[in-house]
Amino acid sequence: xxxxxxxxxxxxxxxxxxxxxxxxVDDVSFELAxxxxxxxxxxxxxxxxxxxxxxxxxxxxxxxxxxxxTILFEGQDVMKLDDDDVRALRGRxxxxxxxxxxxxxxxxxxxxxxxxxxxxxxxxxxxxESRKRTIELLELVGIPSAKxxxxxxxxxxxxxxxxxxxxxxxxxxxxxxILADEPTTALDVTIQAQILQILKDLSQEFRTxxxxxxxxxxxxxxxxxxxxVMYGGEIVEKADTFELFDNPKHPYTWGLLKSIxxxxxxxxEKLQPIEGLPPDLIAPPPGCRFEPRCTYKRDRCSxxxxxxxxxxxxxxxxxxRCFGTQPGAMNGxxxxxxxxxxxxxxxxxxxxxxxxxxLPPEAVRAATSDVPPPPAAER
Amino acid sequence: xxxxxxxxxxxxxxxxxxRNLVVVDNLVMHFPLTQGIIFQRQVGAVRAxxxxxxxxxxxxxxxxxxxxxxxxxxxxxxxLQLYEPTGGSVRFDGTELTTxxxxxxxxMRRxxxxxxxxxxxxxxxxxxxxxxxxxxIEVHHLAAGRKKQDRVQExxxxxxxxxYFTNRYPHEFSGGQRQRIGVARALAVEPDFIVCDEPISALxxxxxxxxxxxxxxxxxxxxxxxxxxxxxxxxxxHISDRVAVMYLGKIVELADRKELYxxxxxxxxxxxxxxxxxxxxxxxxxxxxIILTGDVPSPVNPPSGCRFHTRCWKAQKxxxxxxxxxxxxxxxxxxxxxxxx
Numbered sequence: 001x002x003x004x005x006x007x008x009x010x011x012x013x014x015x016x017x018x019x020x021x022x023x024x025v026d027d028v029s030f031e032l033a034x035x036x037x038x039x040x041x042x043x044x045x046x047x048x049x050x051x052x053x054x055x056x057x058x059x060x061x062x063x064x065x066x067x068x069x070t071i072l073f074e075g076q077d078v079m080k081l082d083d084d085d086v087r088a089l090r091g092r093x094x095x096x097x098x099x100x101x102x103x104x105x106x107x108x109x110x111x112x113x114x115x116x117x118x119x120x121x122x123x124x125x126x127x128x129e130s131r132k133r134t135i136e137l138l139e140l141v142g143i144p145s146a147k148x149x150x151x152x153x154x155x156x157x158x159x160x161x162x163x164x165x166x167x168x169x170x171x172x173x174x175x176x177x178i179l180a181d182e183p184t185t186a187l188d189v190t191i192q193a194q195i196l197q198i199l200k201d202l203s204q205e206f207r208t209x210x211x212x213x214x215x216x217x218x219x220x221x222x223x224x225x226x227x228x229v230m231y232g233g234e235i236v237e238k239a240d241t242f243e244l245f246d247n248p249k250h251p252y253t254w255g256l257l258k259s260i261x262x263x264x265x266x267x268x269e270k271l272q273p274i275e276g277l278p279p280d281l282i283a284p285p286p287g288c289r290f291e292p293r294c295t296y297k298r299d300r301c302s303x304x305x306x307x308x309x310x311x312x313x314x315x316x317x318x319x320x321r322c323f324g325t326q327p328g329a330m331n332g333x334x335x336x337x338x339x340x341x342x343x344x345x346x347x348x349x350x351x352x353x354x355x356x357x358x359l360p361p362e363a364v365r366a367a368t369s370d371v372p373p374p375p376a377a378e379r
Numbered sequence: 380x381x382x383x384x385x386x387x388x389x390x391x392x393x394x395x396x397x398r399n400l401v402v403v404d405n406l407v408m409h410f411p412l413t414q415g416i417i418f419q420r421q422v423g424a425v426r427a428x429x430x431x432x433x434x435x436x437x438x439x440x441x442x443x444x445x446x447x448x449x450x451x452x453x454x455x456x457x458x459l460q461l462y463e464p465t466g467g468s469v470r471f472d473g474t475e476l477t478t479x480x481x482x483x484x485x486x487m488r489r490x491x492x493x494x495x496x497x498x499x500x501x502x503x504x505x506x507x508x509x510x511x512x513x514x515x516i517e518v519h520h521l522a523a524g525r526k527k528q529d530r531v532q533e534x535x536x537x538x539x540x541x542x543y544f545t546n547r548y549p550h551e552f553s554g555g556q557r558q559r560i561g562v563a564r565a566l567a568v569e570p571d572f573i574v575c576d577e578p579i580s581a582l583x584x585x586x587x588x589x590x591x592x593x594x595x596x597x598x599x600x601x602x603x604x605x606x607x608x609x610x611x612x613x614x615x616x617h618i619s620d621r622v623a624v625m626y627l628g629k630i631v632e633l634a635d636r637k638e639l640y641x642x643x644x645x646x647x648x649x650x651x652x653x654x655x656x657x658x659x660x661x662x663x664x665x666x667x668x669i670i671l672t673g674d675v676p677s678p679v680n681p682p683s684g685c686r687f688h689t690r691c692w693k694a695q696k697x698x699x700x701x702x703x704x705x706x707x708x709x710x711x712x713x714x715x716x717x718x719x720x
Contacts, residue, residue, distance in 0.1 A: 005432055014610070043485065043583045043584055044671055058689070109668070144673075158674045160674060162675070188446040188610060188650060189610070189612065189654040189655055190446060190650060190670075191446075191674070192654065192656075193653075193654035193670055194670055195666070196656075197670055215584050216584075216656065218613075218657055218658045221659055221660045221662075221663045222656055222658065222660065222663030224665070227537050236677075241660045242660050245660055246661075251549055252665030255585065256584065257586070259584065259588035260584065260587075260613065260658060261613045261616065261617030261618075262613055262661075263612060263613045263616060263640070263652065263655045263657055264657055264662065265617070270592065271588040271592055271617070272588065273587075273588030273589040273592060274585040274588075277553070333686050
């Protein structure tokens with residue numbers, strides 16, 4: 001077990017708000033080997049960003065708190081570290097790339113100041129050394145004429161260039177693990193391709209482990225070795241990347257795959273959206289969290305909360321949180337389902353649609369949190 | 380084959396059947412850049428849209444794709460005369476819009492509507508849903524009083540919302556529901572043509588499909604024509620009959636959906652298509668990406684000749700000197716490139 005760079009066990013992060021306790025991350029466990037790339041996929045509000053922030057112990061407190069769980073990084077329990085030790089870890093061993101390069105750089109400091117800050121703090125470099133290293137880093141991430149741009153301010157860079165500066169900053173101290181939270185969501189496709197290529201090259205060159213957090217199944221398909229799908233604060237499916245796209249075993253994953261148009265689709269097929277709304281994380285459904293929207297459900301799904309278990313007819317290590325695809329009492333009624341063709345019960349689908357239309361809007365709003373921002377603002 | 384310019388083909392097309400609902404000819408939209416505090420001198424212009432021509436046929440969906448800042452939203456707005464175009468002509472169902480003023484323009488506006496990108500910013504937070512949807516009905520004198528109420532409720536039902544929500548305020552709704560309200564507002568005046576400006580990019584993945592399906596359903600039901608503006612090529616491919624690709628204020632390629640995605644002629648289109656990730660690891664492992672270097676140049680001072688030549692791997696001397704003409708290379712497939720294919 002010591003080969004793992006990161007082990008997260010039973011992580012539970014909650015936010016204590018006026019309306020109640022939000023179970024943002026609920027019993028999430030996973031591990032990551034040295035140099036591995038892991039994708040965490042889910043919609044907004046499913047807890048994927050909160051998971052990343054929890055790993056860095058960056059949850060704003062109050063209102064948030066990690067109420068349970070252990071985070072072992074290189075065998076050391078991050079949860080037990082005091083503030084100084086955590087600070088020594090952040091940026092040095094674990095770095096983070098944030099979604100929005102417009103707001104995550106300090107607008108009043110030059111980029112060389114921002115990058116060299118970590119170098120001077122963690123690696124005890126002096127001004128001249130850190131400046132030299134900063135130029136190297138900027139060249140590494142493909143910023144043209146890095147020497148000249150060193151003393152520019154963030155507003156003098158375009159969105160893609162700012163994201164490169166963020167990556168340079170994350171790389172500055174040769175971290176073992178980089179958490180990339182929607183690193184390309186705010187960028188255009190051609191720029192996204194550039195950034196993804198840089199991340200891919202870097203992970204191969206420096207054997208840096210990556211956790212890539214995104215809602216875009218296309219991005220994780222080409223970038224990761226394993227994927228965890230999150231829904232309603234929980235991991236609902238774990239598999240390696242090829243297996244997940246080939247042989248998905250959770251109705252939510254099926255829904256995700258069926259609701260996105262593909263660039264290479266042959267015929268014009270009607271998209272099948274996941275009807276209904278994501279669960280309210282203040283009072284999540286007692287059974288399976290996806291049950292209210294699931295068209296394949298049985299009675300058991302609303303009564304009992306499924307655990308994450310090895311799936312039927314799947315590769316070893318492919319785990320799912322669905323009674324229908326797990327071995328058990330009802331012998332996995334969905335184990336043989338052809339998810340591309342069968343859409344489950346039509347009556348249930350209509351019921352779900354109906355329920356949402358009739359729902360008082362307040363309830364709807366409570367269930368859906370903020371949305372990912374559109375790409376770089378168009379003027 | 381003999382290549383003909385876009386103007387020739389469109390003029391013959393419009394002279395005939397009158398299938399084209401919107402015909403745009405050499406549309407130019409420049410925004411002045413000024414300097415000075417009291418006396419503002421013009422020192423330059425943002426050439427957001429710089430001479431584009433296309434047509435939209437009745438009942439079709441024309442997709443307009445491009446990266447941010449390429450002028451696709453400006454095109455949509457200039458089409459509806461929300462901006463006053465700097466030059467060129469926009470004909471809607473035979474009527475020239477750029478010279479229309481006052482009441483006659485207002486009459487035409489009933490037939491052209493818009494759905495906006497941001498469902499949070501495009502609904503007035505102080506108006507009830509009933510007022511938001513009812514306002515255009517009132518403005519255009521389509522119904523009043525009890526009849527208007529009924530119409531609003533009917534519209535809510537059409538877009539999949541509870542008809543009794545008329546007294547609610549926008550903040551009570553989720554993003555997807557707000558976008559449905561935006562759709563209902565656009566439908567309220569029974570338009571022929573709707574400009575959808577990135578209607579789904581602010582929504583969550585599973586909600587996007589709901590709105591795309593709704594738009595498709597409504598198109599069939601009310602015989603609508605869409606200009607669908609988006610940066611997501613997969614979605615545009617899904618919803619459009621024909622697709623136009625924009626780069627820095629120009630349309631660089633225009634073709635039927637299948638033709639464009641299967642045989643892109645312009646290098647920019649090729650690069651765009653290769654950059655879109657496909658949710659299938661097997662395909663991703665095999666794909667070769669064309670990675671463009673650098674960023675989109677500024678529209679204030681666009682490159683000479685072909686605007687794409689600064690990032691193009693096929694560029695030669697002629698590309699920086701001569702602006703390539705927008706010509707029809709095969710049936711209904713136009714591209715502006717010196718070295719297409």
